[in-house]
Amino acid sequence: MTPPEIPLIELEGITKTFGRGEAAFQALKGVDMRIERGDFVAVMGPSGSGKSTTMNILGCLDVPTSGIFRFRGVEVQALDRDQRSLLRRRYLGFVFQGFNLLARTSAVENVELPLLYRGEKKSERHAAAMRALDQVGLAPWADHTPAELSGGQQQRVAIARALVTQPDVLLADEPTGNLDTERSIEIMQLLTRLNGEGITILMVTHEEEMAAFANTIVRFRDGLVERVERGRRTRREEPA
Amino acid sequence: MFGATLLLAFREIRRHLLRSFLTTLGIIIGVAAVITMVTLGNGVTASIKDQISSLGSNVLIVFPVQGDRGRPRPFKQADVDAVSRQIAGVVDVSGSVSSSVTxxxxxxxxxTTVQGVGNDFLRARSVEVESGRAFTNEEESAGKNMCLIGPKVQKAIFVAGSSPLGENIRLNNVSCTVIAVLKERGEGGGPDQDSDNVVMVPLKMAQRRFTGSDDIQYFVIKYDSAYASTAIQDSLVGLLRERRLLQGAATNDFNIVDTAQVNQALGAATGALTAMVAVIAGISLLVGGIGIMNIMLVSVTERTREIGIRLAIGALAREVQLQFLTEAVVLCCFGGAVGIALAFILSWGMASAIDVPFIFNPVVNVMSFLFSALMGITFGYYPARRASKLDPIDALRHE
Structure with missing residues (x-):
């Protein structure tokens, strides 16, 4: 367990430059951020503000050009590709805008996938996948393929896939971007409930309505953090 | 981890059944072609060897050819007797003449063909009697009108089911008594062409009644297997040159054929042919392998996003590589297995169609299977490596 005084995520002077020479483009110009365990953070900002780059770094998919990124006290920028993979496998869950489920593969097999890479036994894999599907209310749909599910259901399968490894952090990149308002609110209520169960959530969104579910809002502009709004959750999970 | 990778590969193949099948078609056809060709080649070789061995083993056939002095000079009985007496290791020796008759x-x-032979000839050439008996020594030396008929002759002129033994048949205008029916030997029995369509009579009778001279057209020698064929041939050449008054540089006006050498030569020829066809089939197998690489490369591009998902949820680069490699190997092994099954059916069917024995060759089957697995590794490696090198962010963004 991480000692309580160490924040879950710490960014210090993170910069990220894409390209070289004349074509070089600095996407992040020195980002500082702290995220505490159990927080629900919405990352907002216009396109090109650096929010996606920050999320990629937070998701250990990319490394900063300079600066320090500590995750559970470990300096991630010093890790190699495989070590970062193992970090993702153990502590992180991903939810994407486009759901990114494997086509022609049943919901339960999609959810099982991360456990396969962990090398868990078939029976445990299946049981854990069914538990995760149950958490998102899709247990009866376990044998359906993505094509047989609605967008909202697909996103819930994707959330179940992110949950199945019992991660510390759930990273959601525009999770409601492809859904209508009603389904979006359902997804946000699900995320809020999961956050209530102890999972730290980092979400990129450009919809104020969805950001309203978050506890902390981080606003980006021109590669820098413009403003952090804490403790401003305005919407709560509605009783089922 | 490997079990999981195998499972992922199977799931992937199941997701794209038709494409997987079409991909492996090249391997299936290649493996089936190689195995079928080798199996049929083995069958043909065995069939030829079988026919050659009906000539008898440790047998030399001696016949006159054109020498320095013009026309071939035939042998006489005295030559045959000299060979029998003077050359060590000779077991049986018999002259033969033949003539076309009705x-x-x-x-x-x-x-049919009437063939004058001695009992030695029957032993040397492994001619066996189906029913009846061979000549007695007295019948042979006196040249009695007795005959052994081949099964085709029996079928042609005797009523089915009736025994020809003791019956008289007429060969042109010569009457003779059937004392035996020969066992079927199959075609290609050497210089007499169809060894089942023959009437064998004592040599002296054939000379007297059909060829009209005491010439011998060729003679056969069976030698003791303890003696080397070359040693016997050397002393045979010496003796015959002496008897035929060939001196100094005069070329031999006779030829000695060793059935074992014929056997070897034919075996080598069919072996070379089989190898050549197998190489051509092997090339089609190689093309099949390149087809797999092509599809795997397309598959990597098409599944870029999926690779991104796998990487994002924590797959290691080497796990992605192993997955793609396993897919290629599983596809190739599957193709190999189907190819072996197909080859079994094909070669069995074709062997019975062209009437050669079906000889299952475990070595070529196992080798073909291992080769297809090896091709899976070879041609799966590059696409798998490419997949594992993908950047997860780019891969996820890929449309």
Missing amino acids: AFHNGQSWR
């Missing part, structure tokens, strides 16, 4: 019985007629 055989008659009960109003039926049949074109």
